[in-house]
Amino acid sequence: MVLPSGPVLDASSAFLLLVTVLVFLLPLFTYFPPVPPSQRDALLETHSPIGLKPGDSGLQSKQRGHVEANGSSAKSMSGGKLKAHCEIRSLCIYPVKSCKGIEVRQSKVLPTGLEFDRLYTFAQLKSPFPLGVQATDEEKEAHKWEFITQRQFPLLATVQVDLYLPDAIKANGRSTKVSDAFLLVRFPWQEPGLRGALSWVAAKIARGRHAQPEKELLLPVAFPRPDEIEARGYAYEQVTIWRESVTALNMEADLPQELRLYLGVSNRLGIFRIDPDRLRPVYRCAPTVDEAGYQPVTGFQDAYPLHLLNLSSVRDLDGKIDKDEAIRDLDPRRFRANIIVDSGDTPYDEETWKKIRFTPGPSSKRGASTFHVSCRTVRCKMPNVDPDNGHRHAVEPDRSLRKYREVDEGARHKGCLGMQLTPLFDETASPEDMESWVEVGMCVEVLEQGSHFYIPQ
Structure with a gap:
């Protein structure tokens, strides 16, 4: 006896059924x-x-040779001068040390540096x-x-x-x-x-x-x-x-x-x-308690609360590096700065600064913020690491830093790029008083200038 058989799908019918099911499920x-x-x-x-x-990102035009003026022409009442065309281009925080950073438009400044940095x-x-994992106490x-x-x-x-x-x-x-x-x-x-x-x-x-x-x-x-x-x-x-x-x-x-x-x-x-009640005191090139009105401190930063980088200086060094497939341009993110400024056509001008103030534009609701420029940033080989893929270049920019940027008598045979900052506050009587703000677009007002001598750890 032959049993009746049901309808059998041919290839075209099966394909049509599959397409119908996919069209139905795709929105879901x-x-x-x-x-x-x-x-x-x-x-x-x-x-x-x-x-x-x-x-x-404020670093999208990092290779641009100049920065347009923002219209501000304010002068310091204490005799300081406003650096023409020098402004904050980018602000970055690094909540977990050595991991990817977060670029922000504005940030609160605390004694330890930018808020949320290196926690x-x-x-x-x-x-x-x-x-x-199962190791003994001994x-x-x-x-x-x-x-x-x-x-x-x-x-x-x-x-x-x-x-x-x-x-x-x-x-x-x-x-x-x-x-x-x-x-x-x-x-x-x-x-x-x-x-x-x-x-x-x-x-x-x-x-x-x-x-x-x-x-x-x-x-x-x-x-x-x-x-x-x-x-x-x-x-x-x-x-x-x-x-x-x-x-x-x-x-x-x-x-x-x-x-x-x-x-x-x-x-x-x-x-x-980091325990906010057990911070690391900062000495060496930082201002003293009498100068700052409080004991400078830091968390998991390398040595000082903040790091400033000048894009003009990065561009100058970029022109000296031997390029290859692994490093086509010198990305400023390699240097992991908190405050990135641009002084236009005056590279390394930041190395003459001793005290600066960031002043807001007329449309900003923030007040000015003041910093002690404590010392140069002495570089190790960490900038050799590509911030996008984690690949470490064999020689650059470390080789060029040591060749062209051995500029500090206190850091012989080492390259320097960028400056270390310590926040200064108008009032230091209580922790609530020691706060200020920085934001992209603020201008750099140089209050004091002088030389620097790096004191190693």
Whole structure:
């Protein structure tokens, strides 16, 4: 007996059915992508990220030979002079030391530098041999935590850091108050096998065809409370920054193991939060307590609260570098400055400054901010790292810096570019008094000029 058979789809019918299903599902995938929610998605419900989009960057015209005048012609009443055509072109903060920075249009200035700058640093438990996760207490005591940067691990340049601040409009109507700010740290990571393939597909669906799978780490901006420290298993430990040691909060309990593997750190990896009550005092070339009205301090910055860079000086050095496929132009982001100015046709003019004031334009609501120009910035090989891909050039710009920029008697056989700043405030009686603002477009008013002599750490 032959059983009746149902209709059989031919190839064209099957193709038509497949197209119909895809057309039906495509809008659903667009508005409701079939990917697990990320921490970024959750943050966007109540927070907004700060920072400029790449197209709005003040460094887009970094190779331009001059800066147009902004119409300001103010003079300092204390005898200072306004540098013609010299203005702030860009402001950058680096919440996690040596990771990607965030370009902003304006920033609050605190004694430690720009707000949110260098709150965290990665560190490795340094030893002659790698220390395992299950190490004994005796083994741990023989090791010490040392900060790490792109100097040792250039892939830190590819670790993205986003700062999310509470958004009152988004949080309106919610039952719980939203007041905490967060840092979202992201780095490329794809698991092997099927799980990795699915994460690759999910990244493309969620963020576009150029997106890659990522791993996320959420960090609080505010210093954790004692109960949070105990509950999360954080610990106060000594961490070394160059030749200084500071007691900071080790939050390695939150670190994904994949980050250590991605960076290529063989030792134990930690992440430290600077304690606002245990900041590092700054001496050497910084103003004294009598001069500044307070003891200059810093967090996880290398040595001084802020770093200033002049685009005119970068352009001059750019013309001296031997270019190749790996370095076609000298990107100012390589130098990781906080305040980037442009003095037009006068490179290295900043090296004559001893005290400056940034003055706002007539449309600004901000007041002026004053800084002590403490010393030159002595350069290591870190600017050799490409800020986009983390590739380290074999020689440049370090070779050219040492050849053309050995200009400080206190830093023999080293290249210098940029200046270190210490904030000055009109009132220093209380922490609330010690605040000012800087914003893009402010002009540079030189109050005092003189020479510099670098004092090493």
